[in-house]
Amino acid sequence: MRLVVVGADGRMGRMLIRAVAESEGCTLSGAIEREGSPALGQDAGTLAGLQPLGVPVTDDPLPVFAAAEGVLDFTTPAATTFFAELAAQARIVHVVGTTGLSEADLGKLAAAAHHARIVRSGNMSLGVNVLADLVRKVAAALDPSFDIEIVEMHHRMKVDAPSGTALLLGEAAAEGRGVSLPEVRVSTRDGHTGARRPGDIGFATLRGGTVVGDHSVTFAGAGERITLSHHAEDRGIFARGAVRAAQWAFPQAPGFYDMTDVLGL
Numbered sequence: 001m002r003l004v005v006v007g008a009d010g011r012m013g014r015m016l017i018r019a020v021a022e023s024e025g026c027t028l029s030g031a032i033e034r035e036g037s038p039a040l041g042q043d044a045g046t047l048a049g050l051q052p053l054g055v056p057v058t059d060d061p062l063p064v065f066a067a068a069e070g071v072l073d074f075t076t077p078a079a080t081t082f083f084a085e086l087a088a089q090a091r092i093v094h095v096v097g098t099t100g101l102s103e104a105d106l107g108k109l110a111a112a113a114h115h116a117r118i119v120r121s122g123n124m125s126l127g128v129n130v131l132a133d134l135v136r137k138v139a140a141a142l143d144p145s146f147d148i149e150i151v152e153m154h155h156r157m158k159v160d161a162p163s164g165t166a167l168l169l170g171e172a173a174a175e176g177r178g179v180s181l182p183e184v185r186v187s188t189r190d191g192h193t194g195a196r197r198p199g200d201i202g203f204a205t206l207r208g209g210t211v212v213g214d215h216s217v218t219f220a221g222a223g224e225r226i227t228l229s230h231h232a233e234d235r236g237i238f239a240r241g242a243v244r245a246a247q248w249a250f251p252q253a254p255g256f257y258d259m260t261d262v263l264g265l
């Protein structure tokens, strides 16, 4: 499968180039960066710490998308909605790892999914998606008097909060409990907040250092607590998940999919 990496010089972009190069049945057919990026013109393999792959980084996505079968996109919301339109025009697979997307951004992706095969997830790792399944089951099994709190920690450069993974886990908890996350979500607490409202799902965000991604979901009841957690140690888990998603989506019909479809969860 001919794959393009957009945001090629990013933390995930470089990891994705490596994952594509190491995946059987995949070749890197293009690497895109934004206009003015110092990576433009460099070989994508060299950029990712590999031998040269003969793929120069460019800021012109049109010819690159036209010659590709899929695009791996871990960039920014503005870039992702732009690339979704191009992927729809080219009728190719678009794997979206970008987090911090607004409802309006998601609407644009849904529109693009009439023609593109889009797989989007706040976390492309197998471990987190299995964790989400467990969270859904635990939330359904426990009575609603258990308070649900989600804590995440990421590196100091992360720009969005709560993380896409925290929101994915919150959605799983809300689904298990049969409630709508926007109605029970509490993402900030400061000052005299009053007592916890029964049924709320709380989010706490920590930022610092080089943490790849830590998430935990605590179910706190009267006299007991259950905590389920995941610790990402290497961004390769997200990159390999993204390549797997692209390969899964290749034979599918146009549509909007997520990692539960890819992994059959």
Ligand SMILES: NC(=O)C1=CN([C@@H]2O[C@H](COP(=O)(O)OP(=O)(O)OC[C@H]3O[C@@H](n4cnc5c(N)ncnc54)[C@H](OP(=O)(O)O)[C@@H]3O)[C@@H](O)[C@H]2O)C=CC1
Pocket: 006, 007, 008, 009, 010, 011, 012, 013, 032, 033, 034, 035, 037, 074, 075, 076, 078, 079, 096, 097, 098, 099, 100, 121, 122, 123, 124, 125, 164, 238
């Ligand atoms: N779903 C998942 O499993 C995971 C999701 N993520 C998400 O992926 C996203 C990227 O994370 P990360 O790699 O750490 O971030 P980085 O900032 O390191 O990488 C983003 C890259 O995209 C580039 N970029 C921005 N705009 C454009 C554009 N218009 N065209 C081409 N390239 C562009 C940036 O360039 P420049 O810096 O020059 O602006 C940068 O190189 C985040 O939203 C993060 O939360 C991360 C890990 C796993």
Ligand SMILES: O=C(O)C1=N[C@H](C(=O)O)C[C@H](O)C1
Pocket: 099, 122, 123, 154, 158, 162, 163, 164, 165, 166, 212, 213, 214, 232
């Ligand atoms: O920005 C990151 O680094 C990560 N972002 C994703 C998120 O928002 O959950 C996935 C992973 O935790 C790393």
